[in-house]
Amino acid sequence: MAISTQGGKPLLLLDNLCLFYGSEAFTLSVTEGEALSLMGEEPGVLSRLCDILAGFDKPVGGRILLAGQDMTTCLPERRPIVLVSPRDPVFGHLDVSENIGFPLRVRGARPDTLHARIARVMALTGLEALATTRADRLTPEQALRLKLARALAYAPAILVLDDVLSGLDMRSAAKARQLLSTLQRALGLSMIYAARGREDALWLGGRIALFDRETLIQCADAATLLERPSDPRSAGLFGEANLLTGRVLAIEEDIARVHLACGGVVEAMADEALEEDSLCTLCVRPDRMTPLFGTTVAGDEDTPPLVASIQSVLHAGDQIRLRLRLADGAEIDMRRPLLQSMRAIKPGATLQLAWQASQAVAFPMKDDL
Template sequence: MSGLSGVSRMAPKKRSPRPSRPAPVLEISGLRTAINAPPMDLSLQPGTTLTLFGNQSAALSRLLDVLAGFLPHLGGTIMVGGENVTTRAPADRRIRIVSPRDPLFPHLDLCNNIAFSLRANGQSRTDARAAAGRMISLMGLDGIASLRPAELSAEQSLRVRLARAFVTSPDLLLLDDPLHTLDPQAARRISILLGTLSRALSLSVIHAVSRREDALRSGGEIAIFHDSMLLQCADAARLYDRPACVEVATLFGETNTLTGQVLDIGDDVARIHLACGGIVDAMASEELTEGQECLVCVRPDRISPFFGAQGLGLDEDGDSPVRGILTDSTHLGDHIRMRIRCAEGTEIELRRPPLQAQKIPASGTAVQLAWPAAHATAFPPGPGMY
């Protein structure tokens, strides 16, 4: 008898199925909100925040009103929780919006303002006030439940409007730049509160903002708009380091934009002769070709200055650096801003940490500028932009 006759073969292990990604709480397909705007696609996962930032606050407000159902769309579909709500009335979309166009009721006190939505949906007065009381505690409004809107500060008023939206447990909360009327300290407090509550309640949020610092505080993906056109949607690091176009680089990254001509391209790096003088390297966008005019986008904090005896001189290929004169420098607390003027008039802004720039040369000092290729991006010039 074979010694293997009594040994049973082990069945192959079955691979555990990969966890499926949750369905988006919001999915926009081919949505158009303005006649001259191309269709846009966006999606939002449950429990996350998407921040909208652009050059026109009115265009972002219109997008939120279209999503909420208060304004008509010009094409496309809006899916919420897997259901098509494109043609539904606002009350049937499971979406709540906090905007300047939805103020508090001046004749109701704080508690009744919060309870109003629940009462309108048929809840009893007792249950609605109990739910409002829980939201008052959650939003840090204890002790002022009997105050009327006219007696509230701007921050307190916003907390009440947020509570009025939260109390209905919506699938999606839309915020139309509620922080822009607050002082910086209050804006930071509300940002922290929103982050804490959205995580605790697994709430999905779309937050339109007019200030870049408010977009950065969100911590999630940021959708960049030019008027009603969606340019790019990504996290802040990618928007800074790999902008999709010149408009994203200038609008979000506050970049220097320098004109030049592409000498050659190799391994996705373009070698460029700048109009202001000097030959530099930059990451080449997909549309860029050799011999083409271009725009080089480089952020002020990615540029290194070399003053006087620190000059770069000529490199081994005989390429010359960007040269200029320091025109002014300003200490702004967390960084020092310097302005450099090139011979033909181009101005370049750079920013250095104070510890690395304690001894700032005097205005009029010659300077040479450099940056790694990975910290700049070259694009074809946009039609009619520059």
Template sequence: MAPLSPRLDVRGFVCAPVEPSTPALSFSIAPGGCLALLGDRAVDLSRLLDTLAGHLPCVAGEILLDGRDVAELPAGHRGLGLFSARDPLFAHLTVRRNLAFPLEARGMARPAIVARVDAVLALLGLDGCASRRPRALDPQDEWRARLGRLLVFAPSVLLLDDPFVGLARGDRLAMRRLLARVARAQGLTLLLATSDREDALLLGDAIGVLSGRALLQIGNAAELFDRPACDRVATGFGDANALTGRVAWVEDDLASVHLASGARVEAMAGQGLADDMLCTLCIRPDRIATLFPTGRAAADDDGEDTLPTVLVGLHHMGDHIRLRFRLEDGQEVLVRRPPAQSLTGLVPGRTARLAWQPAHAVAFPFRGEMG
């Protein structure tokens, strides 16, 4: 295998049930890397990983592990280990016996089993509870034990199905850090399927954004935030505002857009955008500047390069201030500002003007106009 060859290479992959619009998925993961698939439907994420692991039939495509297609091999023989909350520990076995079970099922010699289990117990900090049964474990130790049961047979790729689901926030943060540390120490290759953006951002070297079963874009965090491929990535991943408008003109990469409120704004032109086309303009809340004019400044401001709005709500969120504005046509815009900004005089009903640099907004063809 060449040094830069992917550890896992999935090509034209389709899992059941098949519908006329079912898309094929293609992605790859380098050895020691982590691809996070961020989806909006947990059932689709679980079905994808179950199919990769061999628990459900693969309708079409290749699953290449170190260049070898394993799609026809049965579950347990593909080198892909599935970690899921749907697979609890055996309640009647101790932690040590739970970890030993998959090795015993493979017929490994007893001395090798003991050595391997001891190594994984030490790696995960489970030495002190090896003789306990699952009902005596706290949530973090129970999670560690389930991960250890997967790590004992050293699969080439770990398939992580929403691995932190059901954990309280503190436990979730601790187990996320543990997984990242273990992955670095062991050089693990991970495919993380999650509906939590924070999980994807903190663990994924690359992130694939899905809408249902369609893979919209794969990239690093900066690419997905700053260069989204479509409005669904901009809004679903980047929390961008989505404003409806019509394109006045497109020149090079710049578009002039007339919003439904009557205001004219500029943005970068998304792929396929053309003159006189309906569009969705996406702008992230933290890329919008706010101006609250007073007195003569308010009367003299012609708003040529700004968007007139009315403040309808504000909340201090600790690490930022969330401001909600309403445009003249009723569309709302969310703005995030640093917490150092003074809230004095900011009350619902206050008029304001919004602005942004064209490079920070993207106008995409309205989905109803795309063929």
């Protein structure tokens, strides 16, 4: 069971929540005013979690506690957790104001407060000038603002956002991110955002809950996920780290000396569960490796060098991205700033790889990797 909590009394607590039959339960908390991002490679899993939070689906096990109150079986219209997603209906024949007011009227909102609430959320989302515009004439970015206004009209305790940037061009997505960030800070919103990749998970600036399929493997800020992943899956999913197999030769002062299966002896930070003379998975990010071109430093029998050949070279603006092949046929990625001389960097060339021990982490090998 994965457990991730945040300092302070949680507003929302997912207690031993299980998403699918046979999947591992996890505990995750959100404090008041926190913006938490969810990230994983399978959007369907994150969407199911969002639906469970909003009450449109049921978990296999566990509880959803909001301010200590059990919301697990509470109907969507009765729980103060509101979901915004591309699946939300927008009534095209109604104007913006009517779209916002319709669900409030269904829930029995008092007429004397209805117009004030509608006016307030339109002002917050910049929709005043579009109040009488039919919803079917809105741009995708304006339609998203309409959905946000409708959600905010409920004054939710938790705002859940699932894939809300889909269908937006780059400029519209940037405007939507700015609006969401401004609303979150100005209103002190407690927000859960299902991201579609690492860059999408970073912009809120808070903790990121990282999922491998339906399993929560780590929840931390971006710096921790990058520099001190707790699991090889965290290193691979968030840090895009290369995963290399090897055997631990020795561990001294938390530094592991590892003989890689592809040849070469290297060093890395040792996970606390790592043991000498055991198989391990070494994780090193593409931007933390140093290439030696044009010369190869010969190692002794105990410290053979790690040698690779260049398979492809991609110039990506301010950096070059290299695809490398190791002696055992495995391929890894390396990213480096642009160098003054690029003559040696071409497919087929051989280079030697090195890194500081602090730039890699060695974990005990697991059967499921």
